Amino acid sequence: MAETVEYEVVTQAGAGRDAGSGEPVLMSARASEGGLDAAAAAARRLVDALVRLGDSTDYDTDALATRINAIAAEVEDALPDEAARLVEMWQQEGPNRHDLVTGPQNPIAPPLVVHGQPDGSVEASTTLPIAYQGQPRMAHGGISALLLDHTLGMANGWAGRGGMTARLTLNFKRPVPLGEPITIRAKQESVDGRKLYTQGVLSVDGEPCVTAEALFIAGHLPRPTAD
C-alpha cells in the first residue's frame, strides 16, 4: 500500500475541448520567438554543439567554460525565490512551459510537440539531437521511455482524466535513430475505477520502434501553494 497522498486532478489544457471539431488541438505550449523560450532554445543549441565538439578540437574549451560559468552566474544572480518560483510553475492551467518533455522554457526538453486528436488519441512529434544518443546514432532507450511515458500521460489528460504512472511496460522493437522525425501516438484504452490503461507507439518513418502499455492511477500530487 502506497503512502497516502493528497490528490488533485489536473486536466490538460484542451482536454475534451474542440474534440468534435475534427481538427487536432495543440496540447503542448507553443514556443515564443523571444524571452526565456529563446534563451532555452539557445541553451539547447549550446548543449548540442558541446556534445559534437569532442576533445580533438583546437578550440579553447577552458575559456569556453569560463564564459559559460559567467553567464550561469549572471542568471543565478537574477533568480527569484525558489518556493515562489515553484508556485508560479504550477499555478497556470494548461501546458506547462517548464515541462521536462514539452516545455519551451526547459533546455532539457527536446521539446516534444503534442496534438490531441478528434478520435481521443494524441499524436506527438520531435527530432532528437545527438545529446540523447545511446547506441551509435541511436536514441538512448531511457529517452524513448521518457517520451512514451509522458505522451501516454498526456493521452490520459486528453481523455479527461490524468494520473500518475504505476506501471510502464516497453517493447523495444528497433533502434530509434537520431536526427529523424519521430512520431508517438497514444490513447487511453480503458478505465477501471482509478486505474487508467493507456497504450502508445513510437514510430519513425511509419515503422514502430518502441511500444508502450501503462497503468496510471488517477490523481496527481497537490500543486505547491504560497503558504
Ligand SMILES: CCCCCCCC(=O)SCCNC(=O)CCNC(=O)[C@H](O)C(C)(C)COP(=O)(O)OP(=O)(O)OC[C@H]1O[C@@H](n2cnc3c(N)ncnc32)[C@H](O)[C@@H]1OP(=O)(O)O
Ligand atoms: C503532463 C502529463 C504527463 C505526465 C506523465 C508522467 C507521469 C509520471 O511520470 S508520474 C511519476 C512516476 N510515478 C510515480 O512516481 C508514482 C509512484 N507511485 C505512487 O505514488 C503510488 O504507488 C500510486 C499513486 C501509483 C498509487 O498509490 P495509491 O494512490 O495509494 O493507490 P493504491 O491504493 O496503492 O492502488 C490503487 C489500485 O491500483 C493498483 N496498483 C497500484 N500500483 C500498481 C502497480 N504498480 N501495478 C499494478 N497495480 C497497481 C492497486 O493494487 C490498487 O488496486 P485495487 O483498487 O484493485 O486494490
